[in-house]
Amino acid sequence: MHAFIQYIQSYLDSNQTPGAAGNVFWAFIYILLVFVGLSVAVIAMNWLERKILAHMQVRLGPMRVGPHGLLQPIADALKLLIKEDIMPAEADGFVFWVAPFIVVLAAFTVFVVVPFGPTHAITDMNIGILFMLGVSSLSVLGIVMAGWASNSHYPLIGALRSSAQMVSYEVAMGLAVVSAILMTSLNEQGTGTLSMIGIVQAQQTQGMWFIFKFFPLGLIAFFIFAVAMIAETNRAPFDLPEAESELTAGFHTEYSGFRWSLFFLAEYSAMIAVSSIAVTLWLGGWLRPFPNFLTGPTWDLVFSLFPGFTFLFLAGMCFYSTARMPKHPLFRIQTMGLAGFGAALALIGLVLFHPQVRLRIEDIYWFCAKVAAFMYLYIWYRGTFPRYRFDQLMKVGWKILLPMGLGVLILTATVGLWPLIKQTIWHP
């Protein structure tokens, strides 16, 4: 027993990820935390997307289940779970059954290497970014299978569109990623890294987020990735596979209930996954803003107070809404619920001010804040843009993003090697 406790404690003193430390217990805990966190994030994202989109579209969104519809995603999840599981008679049973699981597995597995902080990752792989791109590309298989197994025309077209789209945009995405990885090799040894943690550390040592590196090359690469990642996750304006007005619902037309909710879960976790890639590669991962300009203990303190204040702000919004709730007795439970939710948020915020918690949570906070900004962008795009047509989508992918990616890659390599080139040309 004592040995076990020591085994657990030995990790806390080490300065590694549980995977690198080989600590199975903590790796398990981290996996559990990431899984639970991801599920909560998907649920929150569901609510936020509906509310934000609604407010963009001059309507209120869910208001009935819980105060301001806070319990709506839970109600939806319950509904989906107890819904009848329908399988088309002519469907290929096994493939139909296995397809959503492939998609979900692919979407969840990538989080093994996502670095929420220098030690807050399940593991750090030598091939981290390659692993993420590879595993997230596996979800195409699930989508193709889902479309094919439904044995119906609309899902088939949706699946064909989807696979063509995802495979095409992976190329541009890969090129953008490579140009960011090239930037990691600008150190004394001249060797870069594919490890997610290594990439962020490279940004730390170089004192600059890669989005600003070799301005505007980093920015262009980031832009290419940001476009490609929307296409990868089949979101507006590239949501052709699920184009509601054309293909009813694309590859998951024939799915319902629990299986459909798996696709939903996979879509949102894939969104979070690609956003974390973008954050890690270009936006400095867990690094707080201006780590090199605003240095010193004062600034450290100020930035470490952000998580607590964020939660207090959310709690304040809850209390403000509580005050604005109708004073009718029918709304008493809802008002109390909202106040309770605000109190819970305030409590979390207060806990986050504790120095021990504050210092451990800061990295995670900044990482999540950056990812959340991407999530907001996703919603914003959906509210603003019409949908591309299929051939136009392909044109954007192959004729605009791919040449741009190649150009940025070559220019990045040239600029990165410029001292060497200059030396060889002018001082042979």
Added chain:
Amino acid sequence: MAPVATPFFFYLLSGTMLIGGILVITRKNAVHSALALIVTLLAQAAIYLMLYAPFVAGVQIILYAGGIMVLFLFVIMLVSIERTMKERQFNKQWLVGIAAAGALGGLFMAVYTKGKGIFPEHALPTAEAQNTQAVGSLLYGQYMFAFEIASLLLLVAIIGAVVMAKKRI
């Protein structure tokens, strides 16, 4: 990082691979075959990880499972397989084929039993930290020419595939 339960994972993964391989060559439905092949490929990627070849494993996942297999599934969907599924699955010379394969297997067995001692065990380095970098410097250093030829091959393959699949040229 110490390897964990190597024999267990080896037998698990090789069992998966072999079952997957058998399913690939026996299934009537090409989509099921492709599914089995994907499982085989992923298990093989895991075996690469056990062999401390993470970069090859990553390439295997991205290229094979994510690229080539999608192409396969795409083509299976384009060509109608309903008719093919109802027909005879094995050709007329299947007996000869299996006999030939069996002979080849016998040869392998003979070679491996005879040459069992040819690989003496060495103390193997466990470091994988620099694997990608080492592969990279080999690829762009010693094997530069082969690398360029591979890119030429891919170019030829692209043109060939386009020519083959295009309606009119």
Added chain:
Amino acid sequence: MDAMLHISTLHYLVLGAALFLLGVIGVLTRRNVVIVLMSIELILNAVNLNLVALSRYWQGVYGPNALHGQVFAIFVITDAAAEAAVGLGILIAFFRNKETINVDEVNLLKW
């Protein structure tokens, strides 16, 4: 029993050989071109497994940077991609003309 518990290079080679045989059987006996192509992928994978396993072996002899087998495996994967693209292209062309994907019906040199 000890041989079962200690995984040596030979284990990987035997696994590669078994996969290779499965691929050979598939190529020699199946009629469906798609499955024949998949069997060829199996064969290539068996080769790759051998290459990587032997690369691991030579790492023990020449040090951790003796990765020539892995590099070769990457070339083989590249080759497999090219082969799949061209093979499936031929398949599409064939299917368009003959409306079949059975390999033993490919018995004309031209049509």
Added chain:
Amino acid sequence: MTDPNTLSPLDLETPEKPFLDANELVINMGPQHPATHGVLRVILRLDGEKVLGLECVIGYLHRGVEKIAENRTYTMFNPYVDRMDYVAAVSNGLGYCEAVEKLLSVEAPPRAQYIRVILTELNRIASHQLWLGTHALDIGAITPLFYTFRDREEILKIFEKYCGARLTTHAFRIGGLQYEAYDGFEKDVKNFLLFFAPKIDEYEELLTTNRIWLERTKKVGIISGKDCIALGVTGPVLRASGVKWDIRKAQPYANYKNFDFEIPTGQNGDTYDRYLVRMAEMRQSLRIIQQAVDGIPEGPIIAKVPKVIKPPVGEIYHSIEAPKGELGYFIVSDGSTQPYRVRVRPPSFVNLQALDVMCRGQLVADVIAVIGTLDIVLGEVDR
């Protein structure tokens, strides 16, 4: 239209040999489909995503409106016309009332005509708003739908205050109006004009220069002016093809000759031009309403019409410019209280004919855009 069950989409002529013969897809779009605006069924023959040909199957919303007319008196039939193009009910009523008035040789008094123009133009705006929202939704932009619905509400409020109904208004009577404009009608309309002018800019801001919107609508569903005339296509679709034909100008009715407005036209006849034409039409409608509301004369609101309407034996064809095109009523009277025959020339039905011409060689996604741009209402197509 032949029996839909014997209809084979494969009978359509093939422009070229398809890519993979065996895998040519025949897709049934509708009658239950989110983008067919009701219960339109389109049988698409596809080569991959390319449309080789299509056939519309209609009649899923057929209610026999024309037959009903033969068993109702002229007055009783009036509410039925509202149910045809239910998003532009006022226009339908106007066309019917004017046709019967023509048959009776009476004319509505000026005050009635001014109020009729105001309501009809308001309804034209409402109809175009609905079109814009659903069209944008089909192309993937969700947000304009809610903006247009928010602003359409203001128009519907005026309707509701005027006659109590929001959608199927039954606003006019044969010979004029039944209700005097309520107190503050003019103020409401003027407020609406002030409110709505900036809203059009808001819609245009979201769409007109949006790159994706341009790519999705430019050079999509092109139809030439000649083809339009050959197929009998009217309304904004015709005008976007460059033909300056608007019945309000060509055969002025209901006092339209007193108002100063322009006929917006396009040149290319593609979806984008139709979008621009409709947006410009909304602005022109605002102009007309402004002039009308400034000049409403005092006076009676209904002409001297007998209680029992018994038009003399004869027949009449009267057409008006409905939001979707030329809406014509052909009424045959046998001298009794009930029409012998009422035939409606619905713009949606005639415009729908152009769908095949506009979609050939385009992609599936364009079919959606073209159905949207034709602005059909199935209630009017099937009647």
